[in-house]
Amino acid sequence: MIGVAVLGYGTVGSGVYDVINENNNILAKRIGKGIEVLHVLDLREFPNDSVTNILTHDFNDILSDEKVSIVAEVMGGIEPAYTFSKQAIMAGKSVITSNKSLVAEHGPELMELAKKYNVSYLFEASVGGCIPIIRPLCVSLTADDILEISGILNGTTNYILTKMTQEGLSFGEVLKSAQDLGYAEADPTADVEGHDACRKIAILSSLAYENPVNFKDIYTEGITKITDLDIEYAKAINSTIKLIASSKKTANGLAAKVCPLVLNNEHPLSTINGVYNAVFVKGNMSGNTMYFGSGAGKLPTASAVVADIVDAAKNAGKTVEVYRNCSSVAKVEPLSSVETRALIRVAFYNKEETKVSCKEVFGEIEFIEIGKEDELALITSFETEEVLMNKKALIATKNGIKEVRNLIRMEG
Amino acid sequence: MIGVAVLGYGTVGSGVYDVINENNNILAKRIGKGIEVLHVLDLREFPNDSVTNILTHDFNDILSDEKVSIVAEVMGGIEPAYTFSKQAIMAGKSVITSNKSLVAEHGPELMELAKKYNVSYLFEASVGGCIPIIRPLCVSLTADDILEISGILNGTTNYILTKMTQEGLSFGEVLKSAQDLGYAEADPTADVEGHDACRKIAILSSLAYENPVNFKDIYTEGITKITDLDIEYAKAINSTIKLIASSKKTANGLAAKVCPLVLNNEHPLSTINGVYNAVFVKGNMSGNTMYFGSGAGKLPTASAVVADIVDAAKNAGKTVEVYRNCSSVAKVEPLSSVETRALIRVAFYNKEETKVSCKEVFGEIEFIEIGKEDELALITSFETEEVLMNKKALIATKNGIKEVRNLIRMEG
Numbered sequence: 001m002i003g004v005a006v007l008g009y010g011t012v013g014s015g016v017y018d019v020i021n022e023n024n025n026i027l028a029k030r031i032g033k034g035i036e037v038l039h040v041l042d043l044r045e046f047p048n049d050s051v052t053n054i055l056t057h058d059f060n061d062i063l064s065d066e067k068v069s070i071v072a073e074v075m076g077g078i079e080p081a082y083t084f085s086k087q088a089i090m091a092g093k094s095v096i097t098s099n100k101s102l103v104a105e106h107g108p109e110l111m112e113l114a115k116k117y118n119v120s121y122l123f124e125a126s127v128g129g130c131i132p133i134i135r136p137l138c139v140s141l142t143a144d145d146i147l148e149i150s151g152i153l154n155g156t157t158n159y160i161l162t163k164m165t166q167e168g169l170s171f172g173e174v175l176k177s178a179q180d181l182g183y184a185e186a187d188p189t190a191d192v193e194g195h196d197a198c199r200k201i202a203i204l205s206s207l208a209y210e211n212p213v214n215f216k217d218i219y220t221e222g223i224t225k226i227t228d229l230d231i232e233y234a235k236a237i238n239s240t241i242k243l244i245a246s247s248k249k250t251a252n253g254l255a256a257k258v259c260p261l262v263l264n265n266e267h268p269l270s271t272i273n274g275v276y277n278a279v280f281v282k283g284n285m286s287g288n289t290m291y292f293g294s295g296a297g298k299l300p301t302a303s304a305v306v307a308d309i310v311d312a313a314k315n316a317g318k319t320v321e322v323y324r325n326c327s328s329v330a331k332v333e334p335l336s337s338v339e340t341r342a343l344i345r346v347a348f349y350n351k352e353e354t355k356v357s358c359k360e361v362f363g364e365i366e367f368i369e370i371g372k373e374d375e376l377a378l379i380t381s382f383e384t385e386e387v388l389m390n391k392k393a394l395i396a397t398k399n400g401i402k403e404v405r406n407l408i409r410m411e412g
Numbered sequence: 413m414i415g416v417a418v419l420g421y422g423t424v425g426s427g428v429y430d431v432i433n434e435n436n437n438i439l440a441k442r443i444g445k446g447i448e449v450l451h452v453l454d455l456r457e458f459p460n461d462s463v464t465n466i467l468t469h470d471f472n473d474i475l476s477d478e479k480v481s482i483v484a485e486v487m488g489g490i491e492p493a494y495t496f497s498k499q500a501i502m503a504g505k506s507v508i509t510s511n512k513s514l515v516a517e518h519g520p521e522l523m524e525l526a527k528k529y530n531v532s533y534l535f536e537a538s539v540g541g542c543i544p545i546i547r548p549l550c551v552s553l554t555a556d557d558i559l560e561i562s563g564i565l566n567g568t569t570n571y572i573l574t575k576m577t578q579e580g581l582s583f584g585e586v587l588k589s590a591q592d593l594g595y596a597e598a599d600p601t602a603d604v605e606g607h608d609a610c611r612k613i614a615i616l617s618s619l620a621y622e623n624p625v626n627f628k629d630i631y632t633e634g635i636t637k638i639t640d641l642d643i644e645y646a647k648a649i650n651s652t653i654k655l656i657a658s659s660k661k662t663a664n665g666l667a668a669k670v671c672p673l674v675l676n677n678e679h680p681l682s683t684i685n686g687v688y689n690a691v692f693v694k695g696n697m698s699g700n701t702m703y704f705g706s707g708a709g710k711l712p713t714a715s716a717v718v719a720d721i722v723d724a725a726k727n728a729g730k731t732v733e734v735y736r737n738c739s740s741v742a743k744v745e746p747l748s749s750v751e752t753r754a755l756i757r758v759a760f761y762n763k764e765e766t767k768v769s770c771k772e773v774f775g776e777i778e779f780i781e782i783g784k785e786d787e788l789a790l791i792t793s794f795e796t797e798e799v800l801m802n803k804k805a806l807i808a809t810k811n812g813i814k815e816v817r818n819l820i821r822m823e824g
Contacts, residue, residue, distance in 0.1 A: 019555055019697050026557055124552060130698035132544075132552030140536060140544030143431055143718030145438055268704060271683040285431050285715035286542035286705065292680060293701035303697035306555030 002035040002313045003067040005093075007059070007084055008075030009042040009051060012098050012125070015302025016072050017051060020309075027306070031313045038068055041075075059084055063091050070312050072305050073097040074125075082106055089113050089121065094312035098125035098305055104199035108212045111322075120320040122308035127200045128153060128277045130300035131293035137207050137281065138322045144283030146208040150246035153200040155275035155295040156184045156191035157223050157243040161260075162273045165231050165240060171224060183275060193222035194243060194258040201245035204279065205256060207322070209249065209330055213256065217332035218247075221259040229370075230406055233343060233377045234262050236370050240270040241408065253331035255338040262343050262410040336386040341412060343368070344392060345405040347375040353400025361395045375405060382412070414447040414725045415479040417505075419471070419496055420487030421454040421463060424510050424537070427714025428484050429463060432721075439718070443725045450480055453487075471496055475503050481728060482721050485509040486537075494518055501525050501533065506724040510537035510717055516611035520624045523734075532732040534720035539612045540565060540689045542712035543705035549619050549693065550734045556695030558620040562658035565612040567687035567707040568596045568603035569635050569655040573672075574685040577643050577652060583636060595687060605634035606655060606670040613657035616691065617668060619734070621661065621742055625668065629744035630659075633671040641782075642818055645755060645789045646674045648782050652682040653820060665743035667750040674755050674822040748798035753824060755780070756804060757817040759787045765812025773807045787817060794824070 004020065006013050020027065020037055028034045039062045040051050059080070062068055071088040073095055075081050081102050085095045089110065097103060102110075103126045114121035124134045128151070137146070152158050156178065163174040175192070178184035190196045202215035223243050234241050239262045247256035263270040268290045272278040277295025282288055294300035311320050348354035355367060358378050368377040380388060388407075396404050416432065418425050429449055432439065440446045451474045452463050471492070474480055483500040485507055487493050493514050497507045501522065509515060514522075515538045526533035536546045540563070549558070564570050568590060575586040587604070590596035602608045614627035635655050646653050651674045659668035675682040680702045684690040689707025694700055706712035723732050760766035767779060770790050780789040792800060800819075808816050 023555060023557055023697065027555065030554055130553075130695075131701055132548035135547050135552050136544035136703075139723060140547050140719050141542075141715070142442055142722045143435060143439065143715045145435055268683075271680075283542075283715060285435065285711045285718075287709070287712050289543060289703070289705035291548075291701070291703060294699045297699070299697045300699050303555045303695060304552070306697075307552050310554045311551060 002031060002033055002069060003038045003065070004035060004070045004072060004309060005039040005041065005062040005065070005068045006037055007041045007071060007073045007081070009040050009044070009046065009055070010074070011298045012074040012301045012305065013040065013042070013072070015298035016074060016305050019299065019302045019306045027310060031310055033313070035309070035313065038065060059087070063087055068093060069316065070094045070096060070309050072309060073099055074305060075099070076101065078102055078105060085110055085121070086113060089117050089119055092117055092119060094120040094122070096305055096308040096312060097123045098301055100126040100196070100199045100203065104202045104215045107203065107206070115319045115321070118318055120312040120315065122312060122320060122322065123203070124308050125301050125304035127203050128279055128291070129293065129295045129297060130304045131277060131279060131291050131295065133204065133279050133291050134207065134322050136291060137204065141281065141283050141286055141289070144285045146281060146283055148246070148248045148282040149201070149204050149208050149279065150244050150269065151201065151204070151279035152242055152269055152272050152277050153197040153245045153279070153295065154191055154243060155277055156188065157197070158272065158277070159183050159275045160192070161223060161226065161241060161243065164226070164228055168228050170228055171226060192224055194220040197243060197245040198258045201247055201256060201258060205247040205254065205330065208281070209254060211328060211330035213247070213254065213330045213332065217256070219257040219259070219335040223260050225406060226260050226408070227406065230345065230408055232370050233345065233368050236368050237379070238265050239263055240265060242269060244269065244411070250333060252333050255333050257335060257338070260408055262408055264411065267411060337384055339382045339384055340388065340409050341380045341382045342388060342407050342409045343377055343379055344407045345375055345377045346395065347402040347405050348400050349402055350400040351376065357398035357400055358395060361391050361398065374402070379410065414443060414445055414481060415450045415477070416447060416482045416484060416721060417451040417453065417474040417477070417480045418449055419453045419483060419485045419493070421452050421456070421458060421467070422486070423710045424486040424713045424717065425452065425454070425484070427710035428486060428717050431711065431714045431718045439722060443722055445725070447721070447725065450477060471499070475499055480505060482506045482508060482724050484717050484721060485511055486717060487511070488513065490514055490517060497522055497533070498525060501529050501531055504529055504531060506531040507533050508717055508720040508724060509535045510713055512538040512608070512611045512615065516614045516627045519615065519618070527731045527733070530730055532724040532727065534724060534732060534734065535615070536720050537713050537716035539615050540691055540703070541705065541707045541709060542715045543689060543691060543703050543707065545616065545691050545703050546619065546734050548703060549616065553693065553695050553698055553701070556697045558693060558695050560658070560660045560694040561613070561616050561620050561691065562656050562681065563613065563616070563691035564654055564681055564684050564689050565609040565657045565691070565707065566603055566655060567689055568600065569609070570684065570689070571595050571687045572604070573635060573638065573653060573655065576638070576640055580640050582640055583638060604636055606632040606657070609655060609657040610670045613659055613668065613670060617659040617666065617742065620693070621666060623740060623742035625659070625666065625742045625744065629668070631669040631671070631747040635672050637818065638672050638820070639818070642757065642820055644782050645757065645780050648780050650677050651675055652677060654681060656681065656823070662745060664745050667745050669747060669750070672820055674820055676823065679823060749796050751794045751796055752800065752821050753792045753794045754800060754819050754821045755789050755791055756819045757787055757789045758807065759814040759817050760812055761814055762812035763788065769810035769812055770807060773803050773810065786814070791822065
């Protein structure tokens with residue numbers, strides 16, 4: 001029998017408990033042994049829940065129970081998850097997690113520790129919910145030099161942008177309805193400001209490029225400034241605005257950012273709607289592959305946690321290695337030196353003067369007009385961010401131009 | 413050093429040779445040992461190719477070379493691939509293959525044999541080119557009861573249908589241009605009649621449902637009867653026609669078929685265009701996930717072969733098990749008892765009489781008209797195939813109706 005303890009009986013924790021009970025026969029057949037949740041750790045009480053019998057408030061009950069060989073850490077946050085994970089590993093227990101903050105902050109260290117103790121530290125559920133991405137990246141694409149990863153890694157923001165696009169609503173209106181429906185938290189900051197997606201792309205980049213990427217090095221911008229008008233301009237050029245977390249190998253290291261992007265509708269990520277997530281990977285041999293599924297949700301996320309539990313159980317006594325050789329921390333280029341292009345919305349006093357001024361600054365460029373009386377948009381060519389931002393500041397001072405209303409980067 | 417032999421120096425074989433040479437440093441780092449192609453088997457000569465030095469016409473050169481621990485069988489077809497694979501395994505060499513015919517016909521047996529000899533028989537490249545699907549299915553989704561798999565598993569037919577849809581061309585016109593471009597074979601039968609997709613869905617179903625599925629039990633219909641008019645009707649109801657290979661758990665076993673399907677444009681598979689392939693999986697916990705990439709092509713397919721080589725190399729001396737417990741052959745329901753619905757195109761003498769006749773036979777149904785003088789289409793409700801085909805035969809005899817022009821099944 002494989003004894004499991006679950007740390008945290010929130011959405012994912014109760015999902016893990018349910019998946020193990022619901023699919024118990026299948027899991028036993030696949031592992032070759034039965035699997036049982038022996039303890040659930042939570043500070044709260046759950047008087048009318050079947051978990052009551054195995055509920056504990058003391059992590060030491062789990063640590064000292066030799067029948068527990070696998071700990072599912074699904075509590076989130078850095079502490080006490082970090083301390084509990086270390087202690088569990090050092091007690092010879094594998095740790096499976098959905099905790100992106102902890103993996104982004106201490107993942108490499110915990111993986112090293114697991115190796116030392118011949119147990120596993122697995123975290124498929126920390127990125128993209130149930131979307132299998134860690135193993136595809138580290139095993140299935142292992143013949144490739146990974147050149148680029150980009151993804152829609154946050155369901156809340158994708159839901160909001162999808163609703164704004166499909167129904168012409170404002171950010172604020174959709175956020176409110178998303179909160180009412182439970183698709184957005186009461187404090188939505190981590191989602192709408194891109195922090196959640198940032199941690200996830202840091203984890204994926206660390207795996208893909210084989211050096212730990214510090215999430216603090218990744219430029220992060222959320223979707224709060226995206227308006228329905230921005231989306232109209234995107235539509236006018238057969239494109240869609242998505243919050244894209246991306247990283248790319250460059251001559252100088254790595255270019256990485258999280259920000260809204262204008263994606264052409266031919267791009268596979270442009271078709272991913274609602275709370276779905278997707279990860280797009282470019283390899284030097286495999287070309288483009290994409291992975292799509294529920295990025296969050298109780299059962300999908302729990303499914304990924306339990307799949308890792310099965311893998312650890314089948315490999316008891318050794319370390320399932322998902323990480324590849326990791327040495328020094330990856331060098332993330334400063335955003336200012338990364339090349340990009342953008343859609344810029346300009347309000348004018350005089351349209352023709354504005355076009356002349358814009359061409360003076362940006363050269364031969366394309367304008368987009370969607371029938372607004374006092375504004376148009378332009379699409380820049382590729383420039384470094386530094387040059388682009390200087391030019392953006394410069395045009396605001398030019399003849400005929402009232403103000404720059406928004407700048408949204410474009411893929412490419 | 414890991415010694416590799418490549419059987420067959422065609423498109424995939426030369427790709428394997430190129431990927432190993434091109435990414436040699438990366439591969440050595442990931443395996444922890446260098447990797448080298450020691451022999452390439454082919455009946456032909458390649459006088460101006462660097463492979464000449466290691467080319468052999470005699471499989472025994474490979475079999476007797478103890479330095480060869482891994483054989484990449486990328487020759488295709490049943491024989492001599494089957495005999496060579498068995499001999500290699502029995503000589504203690506792992507076999508990696510892209511050969512869907514052989515895997516569909518003898519996969520379970522060769523996997524058993526590999527287990528007996530503590531080597532691996534891996535076949536990621538046999539389905540969906542470089543799309544990681546075997547490991548996601550067997551490892552990442554191992555906490556799930558897989559309920560359904562469906563996919564666009566053939567690039568040639570997807571290219572043809574995409575071109576027909578986007579450019580309003582006929583099947584024959586697009587097939588010819590596809591042959592000119594090298595996207596379709598001179599004899600396109602295996603692709604356009606669905607035989608290729610059939611073998612692939614048999615392999616995936618065997619893995620997903622944990623019992624070998626005999627490809628001969630799967631109803632298979634190609635795309636040769638799809639016309640530009642059929643596609644127009646699909647467009648009129650916001651849908652797309654795709655060649656879908658699918659299998660689904662049912663109360664009586666398994667329902668599986670390969671045939672053109674009318675897919676609503678909201679379905680993730682409807683967005684997969686050109687030579688791309690995609691696999692859509694429904695699990696009882698994970699919900700919907702999808703995997704997308706190049707379904708064919710020299711380097712993408714070779715990337716999948718080499719990834720399996722790396723996995724076998726890292727697990728030398730033991731068997732990498734991708735297959736789950738497989739016992740008796742899966743029971744595939746006869747198509748006649750499977751429920752489906754369809755779009756049926758009816759040519760008429762009299763439109764109003766025809767509508768009355770159709771309602772007599774099919775009950776309250778929806779009609780689609782696209783402005784044709786002598787025909788309309790109807791969408792049936794769900795019925796068993798047997799009932800549906802009887803009703804199709806029956807309406808052809810009814811008042812006002814000239815003939816039934818086509819029947820295309822719909823998803824659902």
